[in-house]
Amino acid sequence: MKVPESLKFLVSTVSWTLRAGCVAHLVHEYVYEFTETRGESMLPTLQSHHDYVHALKKYRLGRNLDIGDCIVAIKPSDPDHRVCKRITGMPGDAILIDPSSSSELTNTPAEILQHDGFNKYIVIPEGHVWCTGDNLCHSLDSRSYSVLPMGLITGKIVAANSMDKGIFGGGLWNFRWIQNTFFDEKEEAESIS
């Protein structure tokens, strides 16, 4: 039986699309991803709208990450969502969970008593990190869902673009590198003295 040309063409198109799609998927998962972020939790580093981030996937599973790095991770309480946070504690560090929730400035005496559980230190277990948003008062992070397993980390954010300012609004689409903002106060003090 002779296969019609049109069917051959269709099969070859579908097969090449499948192969190209799988390559794109693997690049997305293991090399690099450019994706939109939303939400106020990372202000002022990232805008709440129109911001896109460049994520490198070689840092997935927490490989070679350090305190102060910005990461993309699967939300522990909802695997369908991803979060973008900054690492503020590494395995073995002692972390004060949330001092502001029992501050006299912003809470009633009853709330202080109720939140006292947050005014405690925990030691981060092996294979986990502590992560918080840069905008602490508008961020759902480790302060509520506790330590984040490194297995949920999918990449590290290295740069960002804003799409609402036009091509030349501060560089190409406001391109900027996302820096590790952490510095060691102790080292700093030693180098000054």
Place this chain on the structure above:
Amino acid sequence: MSIPSGIKTTLLTLTWFPVLYSFSSHVFSPYQISGFSMTPTFNPGTETTTKDIVLVRKYNLKKPESLKRGDVILFRSPSDPEKVLTKRVVGLQGDTVKPKHPPYPKDETRVPRNHLWVEGDNSFHSVDSNNFGSISQGLVVGKVVTVIWPLSRFGTDVSKGGRDARKGYGDIPVKSIGDI
């Protein structure tokens, strides 16, 4: 310029590798089980001492309703992300479970939203939720469908085993938690 047909065939074959890899990471894939934490379900060591190879399903895992008590799952270890562990789901989100105490610091705990309580069938040989607590469902890598190697154990039913750790159920004798 003409390309030798041998090279062309090789290149064309290579283009299928990403498809194969995507299939094994998102649809089905075989895994070898090592260790004795899931004995006697896996690696019983009675007839042969070869390590079991199992078929693992990779899709439909992240929704809370996609896993049941009694399912055997593969997940990334919370304490070492490079390691993949195999355990049985014993508690689902919202369940109140009675952990083994010690090692677990409390004698009663509630499984948080989108988390699972997992235990090895061989409780004396298992590092599981009794050590590291509930795991996020985002860590789940796959669900074991059946044993495919050794051939003498091909198609073994893996749904039987484990204990019922839920509070208020533990005293009732049950054949397996898969029956509930």
